[in-house]
Amino acid sequence: MRHELITDAVLVKNYMNGDENALSILIHRHKQKIYSFIYSKVFDRDITEDVFQDAFIKVIKNLKLGKYNEEGKFLPWVMRISHNLVIDHFRKNNRMPKFDNSGEFSIFSVLGDSSLNAEKRLIKDQVECDLRRLIEELPEDQKEVLIMRMYKDMSFKEISERTDVSINTALGRMRYALINLRKVIDKNNIILTN
Amino acid sequence: MAKLYSECPQKQNDLNPKEETVDFLLSYSKALSVIHCNNLKFEALQN
Numbered sequence: 614m615r616h617e618l619i620t621d622a623v624l625v626k627n628y629m630n631g632d633e634n635a636l637s638i639l640i641h642r643h644k645q646k647i648y649s650f651i652y653s654k655v656f657d658r659d660i661t662e663d664v665f666q667d668a669f670i671k672v673i674k675n676l677k678l679g680k681y682n683e684e685g686k687f688l689p690w691v692m693r694i695s696h697n698l699v700i701d702h703f704r705k706n707n708r709m710p711k712f713d714n715s716g717e718f719s720i721f722s723v724l725g726d727s728s729l730n731a732e733k734r735l736i737k738d739q740v741e742c743d744l745r746r747l748i749e750e751l752p753e754d755q756k757e758v759l760i761m762r763m764y765k766d767m768s769f770k771e772i773s774e775r776t777d778v779s780i781n782t783a784l785g786r787m788r789y790a791l792i793n794l795r796k797v798i799d800k801n802n803i804i805l806t807n
Numbered sequence: 808m809a810k811l812y813s814e815c816p817q818k819q820n821d822l823n824p825k826e827e828t829v830d831f832l833l834s835y836s837k838a839l840s841v842i843h844c845n846n847l848k849f850e851a852l853q854n
Contacts, residue, residue, distance in 0.1 A: 633833070633836060633837055636832075636833065636836050637833055640829055640832060640833070641829070644823055644824050644829065645822060645823050648822050648823055648824050649822040652822055661824075662824060662825060662828055665824050665828060666824075666828050666831065666832065669832045670832070670835060673832065673835060673836045673839060674839070674850065677836075677839055677840070677841045677850075678841055678848055678850070679841075679848075
């Protein structure tokens with residue numbers, strides 16, 4: 614209550630003369646009005662907090678640099694600074710819209726990092742290594758077709774030309790290669806999933 | 808008496824900045840000093 618006796622103008626003057634306590638009184642005296650004013654424009658607690666802080670940083674700088682010369686109009690001055698910062702905030706948001714992730718729609722359900730994490734990469738490497746070892750166990754003709762098809766990405770026409778067999782034979786070898794692989798996998802209970 | 812199910816608008820009674828924000832501003836003010844030198848003003852922020 615004692616603080617109310619001292620006018621803003623006096624407090625500002627005292628602060629400019631080095632009385633840090635004067636600023637504390639000014640902030641506590643006007644914080645609710647300024648905060649509400651900002652909140653009424655942005656409707657977001659966090660943004661209000663940021664704008665409030667930025668506004669007072671400007672106030673402090675201007676006062677310390679001796680740029681303030683509107684004696685007796687401290688509150689309207691701070692309000693104007695806050696208002697300008699709110700406008701800046703909306704301008705910035707128009708340029709770079711913010712995604713509000715609080716609603717039903719989650720942006721992360723659309724955006725995803727498709728690359729594997731370290732653990733999954735290790736598992737993938739292990740699976741590929743196991744599969745390579747299983748392929749080595751296949752009969753030579755089947756192994757040859759499977760490697761050409763899956764690892765060298767050749768067409769069955771190219772495979773048939775390379776191995777001097779008909780396309781149907783190449784297809785048949787591929788089929789048996791896969792059947793045999795599945796058999797070995799089932800028999801040994803090997804899990805090849807990531 | 809019948810219950811009213813209409814939603815009351817949320818009242819923002821405590822529209823005040825966080826205590827930390829105010830503390831930060833007061834600390835910032837204490838740390839900031841302006842150095843006058845040949846008609847030039849320099850801001851210095853002491854940690």
